Amino acid sequence: MINLNxxxxxxxxxxxxxxxxxxxxxxxxxxxxxxxxxxxxxxxIGTGPAGKKVRNILQNNRVAFTIDEYSEDWDNLRGIxxxxxxxxxxxxxxxxxxxxxxxxxxxxxxxxxxKDGHDRVLKITPQKVKSWGLEEKAK
Numbered sequence: 001m002i003n004l005n006x007x008x009x010x011x012x013x014x015x016x017x018x019x020x021x022x023x024x025x026x027x028x029x030x031x032x033x034x035x036x037x038x039x040x041x042x043x044x045i046g047t048g049p050a051g052k053k054v055r056n057i058l059q060n061n062r063v064a065f066t067i068d069e070y071s072e073d074w075d076n077l078r079g080i081x082x083x084x085x086x087x088x089x090x091x092x093x094x095x096x097x098x099x100x101x102x103x104x105x106x107x108x109x110x111x112x113x114x115k116d117g118h119d120r121v122l123k124i125t126p127q128k129v130k131s132w133g134l135e136e137k138a139k
Contacts, residue, residue: 022056078133
């Protein structure tokens with residue numbers, strides 16, 4: 001498991017949208033904004049079973065995930081880029097734990113009618129983390 005500093009951990013828990021980059025079998029990039037939850041050293045994302053990101057991960061599970069916050073004052077730009085491996089969870093204890101974490105952060109999952117046996121959880125295991133703008137500013 002990769003070590004994150006307290007500011008990175010807080011940022012991951014606070015932010016609500018990130019961008020997932022995957023590659024197709026033909027090395028065509030696919031980038032999509034997604035809601036995510038962070039817990040137990042992993043990123044969890046809910047998805048249907050047949051989207052492009054799922055197809056790409058089944059062929060190449062190396063991914064990049066970026067969470068950032070824009071500011072017109074570029075001295076205040078903040079973010080984290082995570083590279084790692086993605087896994088598709090369809091059932092089991094970790095699937096249930098991840099689903100509970102995601103449902104606690106986003107009530108929309110339940111409202112939209114999550115279907116066990118159909119919907120999936122993507123799990124990203126970070127291998128490298130690069131963050132910017134999260135350090136304390138000198139006064």
